[in-house]
Amino acid sequence: MSKLQKLYDMIQYSKELNLPLPDEYLQQANELEEEIIKKEILPILSEKIEPVIGQIQRELVLVVDYIPNEPLSVRISRKRNFTASMETIEIVPDPKVEHNVGNIKRNSPTKSAKTNLRVTFRDGTMIENRFAKDTLLEVIQKVGVEKVRAIGIVQCGVPLISNTIDNIYGNAQVDIADGWYLITHSSTGQKRQQIEKISEALNLGLKVEIL
Incomplete structure (x- = not known):
């Protein structure tokens, strides 16, 4: 059931x-x-x-x-005007991204040293997890998933917060909840930039450190 x-x-x-x-x-x-x-x-x-x-x-x-x-x-x-009393919820799936597979770089056998993120809010709240992707996810959940989605950040041609699973990067999309997915196919430095964009767009004053 x-x-x-x-x-x-x-x-x-x-x-x-x-x-x-x-x-x-x-x-x-x-x-x-x-x-x-x-x-x-x-x-x-x-x-x-x-x-x-x-x-x-x-x-x-x-x-x-x-x-x-x-x-x-x-x-x-043929009328596009709905009465104010009607409850309408617009749910539009993100369009599928056409990736040029030939230009997608595969991971190099030589991996860089593991790094992490620490994010500090104005009120002193600190978010730091073992993996940078978990820190990014927790920051987004604290700030508000739909607020972050509205900023329009894109990674690998895919919305950072999407309501569809990408045909190439689907394995790197984390199911947040309520049909939203976070793409984590990015370096720690890129995740830091994403958090900084979120902070700037929403005037959060976040301090983002790479550890």
């Missing part, structure tokens, strides 16, 4: 017994539903619809009306 199904069962059980429903149950269910949409539904829709819909040269909105245990309904509207 999936985690989402367990949550559904707990929610239904609470309703049947008229028990108070913890907000975190609904929040977790929403996050897992959005993750399924990002990882499984949207890629299929993009792959199947884009080649055909490209023939149409006017803007339109496709509305997928899904009600459990009922036939799926898809409606078309």
Whole structure:
């Protein structure tokens, strides 16, 4: 049984017994539903619809009306204005990056000495882990994943924070949570530069040291 199904069962059980429903149950269910949409539904829709819909040269909105245990309904509207009362969540997968495989350098047999990062916040909070990638990840989680994503940092042609797994660097992407992935295919020096960019963009005043 999936985690989402367990949550559904707990929610239904609470309703049947008229028990108070913890907000975190609904929040977790929403996050897992959005993750399924990002990882499984949207890629299929993009792959199947884009080649055909490209023939149409006017803007339109496709509305997928899904009600459990009922036939799926898809409606078309040429209006792009939604009422303020309508709850809309835009989940757009990052486009696939076309890498020039011939230009990708393979790792050299000679490895440089291991280095690490120490990041100090204005309030004195210090983040330092055994591996630089873990320090980068913890800094991003503390600052806010979506705030960092909005900065638009790119590594190896891939967004630093992406909602898709890259076909070349996927093994170097760390699953953060909620469908977000952090690319860690970079040197300690590059990770330091990434943290410094985050600090500058968000005015965090971070002190970043290579150890």
